[in-house]
Amino acid sequence: MTEARSSELDPKQVLGNLVIREEFVKPSRRVFVVDKSVIREAITRLLKTYGETSIYISTIAGVDRFEQGVIEVNYFISILPRKEVIVLRTQLSRAEPVIDTLIDIVPGVFAGENETYDLLGVQFNGNNTLKRGFFVPEDVVGKGVYPLRKDAKW
Amino acid sequence: MSIKLIRYSPWLVHFNTGACNGCDIEVLAALTPHYDPERFGIRLAPSIRHGDILIVTGAITKKAAIRLRRLYEQMPSPKFVVAVGACAYDGGVFKDSYSLRRGAREVVPVDIYIPGCPPRPEAILHGIVKLLQKIEKLSEVGSR
């Protein structure tokens, strides 16, 4: 009974005071901008409300916003009973892109966090599986270049 | 185009150097009943050391290039290389990527190119038959 009711909750209510502002990604997918320090809490709340078998992290997309000096990390979360995809967006400073890992809460971020680290150089605190050069060829790794950064040269 | 020319059974070795699987499934399709290259004695070799013809599919990534070179060195002579698809020729749509070498010929000597993206199975067979005719010519010159 409680299960059915909780799946009707709007994700905005669930996240509550964590949301700094709301944006949109076409086609009408809601983006909740949260601070990087509360990302673990946000995911835990979503997991608790909707249940472990009802949501999964679909994509982790890092974006280098070169002009603004930030690296965005977007978590695309699919909520199955609501047939909806919401986005949690965090912004990290470009000079020191560090964010807490989710790997102990949701093991499925393993692939995404590794990829974001190798391509964009985002450090995930507490994830000790990160390793460079598994995908990027060695000559690029040797120069310490993250290929998807806008100022990358090789 | 006569098949009589073919005296030997060339065995193929297939190496995917970073293809999109398009060429791979067409190479696979070329080996199935519809086209049946075993009529010419062509079949997949169980190991690189038994192979006569190396089929290279896909863009040559820097990591795979090292392996391709090593495979080529391990093949017994005479050995021939067939580059299948635009990616193996020069990278196709992927040229200019940070992760690629420009084409198979940078790494190994290529005997025949099969254009297409991906080539039809018939085109792959056509290319191999053409290569066999070339081999035949070479061996005739050699025996004289």
Added chain:
Amino acid sequence: MSLWSEILKNVFKKPVTIEYPKVKTPIEKDFRGLQYADLNKCNGCSLCAIECPSKAIEMRKLPEDIKLKHNPRGLYPVINYPSCVFCYRCVTICPVNAYITKNEYRLATETEKLLSDTLSLQTLKSGGA
């Protein structure tokens, strides 16, 4: 019982194999095979070379003895087939529909380049310009 009928059916059935070099497999008329520019129409705008996703098209100068009124710049596209991905972007983007498309797919080549220049230049002769 059904086993026997299956066996009999298969004994008299033709094999599915197409004896390829002897028998040609049926190819669709509009299969994306080789394409080249018809110089009777091409105006040398270079749009195909710019738009080609695999950068397989190179604009070349026409031979000196050929002067075309509709082609003031004297350029024509030359496709390098091994590099081409046969997406037909050049065919659909061409402002004057100058490309001729064929369903020919047997293009295996021993040489490093297989160019469309002779095919393109032939269109001038046959067109009787």
Added chain:
Amino acid sequence: MTETVLQIPISLEIPIGPQHPALHEPVMLKVYADGEEVVKVEINTGYNHRGVEKLFEMNSFYKGVFISARICGICNTVHANVYVRGIEQLLGLEPSPRAKYLRVLAMELERIHSHMIINAIMAEILGFDTLFMLIMRDRELVMKAKEILTGGRVLADYYMPGGVRRDIDDVKKDRILDILKKIRPRLEYYKKLFEVDPTITNRLVDVGVLKPRDITLHGLVGPIARGSGVKTDVRAEDKYEVYGEIPWNVITRSEGDSLARMLVRWDEAIESLNMCEYILTHLPGGQAVVDERKLPRVLPLGEAFTRVEAPRGELTYYIIGSGRDRPYRVKVRTPSFHNIINSGFSYLGYSIADVPVILVSYDPCISCMERAILIKDGEKKYVSLRDIVNMKRVR
């Protein structure tokens, strides 16, 4: 249990790949085995990394349509479709109803042939080579239908923002319908074979069982999730193109083992066949082909996140426009990226002989997986694709 297995001293290291006769995929596996039990598998990847996401940023977004199709040859129409829909969202274009129907037709034909090829490979892995050859023979029919529709056997290059690139007439329509009629009894026969044949069921039943909780926590998608009773299908959730209009069902099974995953695929192939026939008999009139010369040249600012149900599961594209002719960022997350990299836990407790079966039941596709970056290392028990198949052959 997991911990103790990992602590067993490693007795034998078997390197497999990147070139291997049974393995047509460029991955290198280091398998650590103790007797029959795999204790650890390391995957070395990067052999197929082509830097696609950077290429999107370097080329105009029209070239991106063709690059996206070449990320994966087996699922090229879905890649192109999801990219084109993202571009359409940014440009504000809407294709005609006929174009939408034709788009779905191309995608469903591709789903049939993709599901057939993975089932054929599964038959080969089980040592049932006759079945492999039979399925591959019948798959040629689907390829012919694709050739009639799109002009290419594998790579369709069928999509353009605003519509499709070629139309079909009544003659072609009837030919495709004829082919579909021939395929239907074959698909039903193979499905029955997978249900009843002891050669297959003895190897697949109760192998690689996944619970719904494992599926969502590890982000597994597609037929794998549906084989474990998780009802997730982007076609039903987003109702993109015309999936909201044509009748079809989401297939789920509750067993969660390898056989359930393969049977979900056969059921889906039959479901796709029904959709194709419905589309061909209910094709609306109008203009489907878009004039590429009149399309806008600039991609406006904005963000789009589009999803599609690829044969292997949910495929997502995240596109950011730049106000110029090239996108600012394109992020591609392919189904194999999650299905293969995150599924390492599922091999625990099974013997070596079961590893290839489990692996193939995930429908591995390295080119999809590595398009951007692939990283993996020991730590977990990690087993990769078709490669492990080889393990069996090596022995």
